[in-house]
Amino acid sequence: MVDFLKRQVHALRESAKLFFLIAAATLGTVLLNGIVVGYLVAAYLELESEGKVEELSVFLYGSLAGVIASFAIVGVGFIYSLMKARHGGVGVAEALGGKLLSEIPSTPALLRLRNVAEEMAIAYSLPMPALYVLEGQRGINAFAAGFTPQSAVIGVTEGCVELLNRDQLQGVIAHEFSHVYYGDMRLNMQLTSIVNGLRSITLVGDALIDTGRMELEHARWNSHRQHKRAGGGYALIVLGSAMWVVGLVGSSFASLLVLAVSRQREFLADARAVQATRNPRGLADALRRIAGLQVGGRIRISAAREVSHLMFSQACGRSSDIFATHPPLATRILALDPTWDRTPLFESYEELSEYNGAFGEAIASIGGIGLAAGTPSRPNSRPNETANQSEVALPVAVHTREVAATDENIDPALAGFVADPLVIHCSLPMLMFWDHPQRSIVEAIFKSGKQAEILLAIEQLLSTHDQLTRSRLLNITLRALRRATTSEKTATLDNVAILASQTSDQDWDSLAWLWLARYYAGAEQIPQSKPLHGQIDQLVEPILEVLSVASQIDGGEAMSEFSFQRGWTQLGLEHATSLPSDVLHWQEVLAAIRTLACASPRIKRDLLVALGCTFTGDGELSHGEIAFLRLVRLHLGAEDTDLLAAPRTQKKQCLASTC
């Protein structure tokens, strides 16, 4: 059990550290500004009076005056900003387009919302805040605003009311009550006012630059006798620029710190919410629900940007950098539930396919097939839903995140041994069948003589490495096979033929690997296909076969129908169920793939997307799935890539970047 009280103490301590840093930044900026001003004034006076003044004392007094003036500027800016922000919670709610929820709500969902909020008011011993609903906002988000618990308001989006169940809604509302409880709205406003105060140094600098410019203009128009005035103008511009730079640097630094505070307060609110509800599950599920939603927590209203720090989850922008107001969703969920398996929550097939569509697009776009990545090509896709594909990570990332291995990370001696043309006929079958239940058939081929020794050595070598390294080695070995001599290829092909004769007709992934081996040995050709520009409806049969096979790789009976539907729903075809494995045969499947090779590039791309979705049902690409996907991709005319070598940028945390 996670100690959520300790969490709160930790978050409070972290924000205390940040407060100290903010104070230091403010003080530092003010002092620096004072000293710069003092120095410039001293230098100017010395220049003007030609050395008649006492330099040091002018500098000291100038600095002192500068520091005092800076304090005054920051102070005035701070107070002005504070006054301006005092419009209370109702103002925020109305700016966001919220509608006040009446005492007696009209629909069951709204009644539930009011009840949950009243329950939480009791749990927190706080007065019941006014409730607002942001109608028409389909994302899941909520906010708290107002500077005292008495004047606080809580608002939720329509998506929040409609899509969350009671426990999840309770978690969200409790989180907002935590912000009220800890006075985070006032805190944030005060911190923001400090930043604005620092920014006003920049404003004063701006004003000085303008004045200096005007002096220069005057000097230019009113003849050349006003040298002195021109000199003063230049001095003012220099002084203003210096203040402008100091103010900008100081306020930028401070605003980054304020954002860090904001992220800490989110953790604090999450932990406090669990203490109040005694139920980490509800809150974690609400966050997972956001992760599973294409719109996530986004609010489509321009005013949302200004109050995004008050929200339940990231309302705009991305949540993985230092400019984010909220920690990444994945981090928050893991803090609530350390055993979380990194899956989002979905409500329906449609939502699922929206989410996975993006995954599939990512897979299809690696070494693409001639269509620009990100082109919305699905007939049923609405334009704005594909807009954020680039933010979605490949699901393989879950596994490969830590390793992020490239071929360079692999010991060259190991790769050199395994991919030695002389041992390929041994190592290749071993690598392909390593995790196969019938690995013994490989061992049976090499029963005797020198081959057995080599096999033993390879087995020992490989057993000390992980699955990912083996996949890399397999890829290196395949490429080495292409460069091997004819006799070496023949030896490999002989072994492949033996293996093929012992593999069942429905062992799809083994068959796919064997096909790839033959292809790299030059024994298989991809027939040149003439593109026929037909409609996708004419290709239903082959697509059905290919997707059925894809769904059967690496999954039990129960999962395979689910995986199939994930892919099938991408294509916008009529409803269908997957074919059972006993009506499918490898040669027919190959024929189906060849038929699909004649489709138009657009259909090919859609097919790859669907295939990607089918394979990613379990959140990762397995050994066998990679083989089949590579086979299909080769036939469809995409270049063959080791699919594990997807661009690094797409390999970030699975969820961190979706919301």
Place this chain on the structure above:
Amino acid sequence: MVSNSLVLLVLLSGFAAATLVVFVLVGRIYNQLVGLKNLAQNGFGQIEIQLKRRYDLIPNLVECVKTYLTHERETLHAVIAARNQASTQLAAVNHQVTNPQAIQGLASAESVLGGALSRMSFVMESYPELKGNEVVAQLTEELASTENRIAFARQVYNDSVTNFNVHRQSFPTVLLATTLGFAEDLTLLEFENAAALQDAPKVAFA
């Protein structure tokens, strides 16, 4: 002579100062105890409000489902009886947080009511047409919410009771608590639903 009266003066003023300090300290302890006890009492008031709300909702719900559950008259009777009993007990408690017997009585009556209610909702599950009834759905939601409110109010109350008890038992308050009229710990409120829940409705094969 002068020095003697000076000594007396110093002694007297020292004594006065010490008395003042003791007075302030005792006053502080007393005020803290009063504050904490009132907080707990306030928490209990919140529970009472929610319990009353619950007792008001139950007859409405029973009235609504009565037409559907004609064969479950016994279950409904049990609910009403338990509700009446609990209501009487709540009246007996009458804001007295320090009366353990009264609170115990309320707790056990609540347990019985909880059991009867869960049996009723179990029975209601097997009448799908009940789910379609809007009024019943609304009442069920209200009842569920009220149960949550009671739970949260109890949580708050128990937290404040623990707070008071810890404060009362710690040094130096413990020396003075009895003298100041805070001899008793406050009672935590536990509703033991477990026993009643195990008593599931019997399934009869006719």
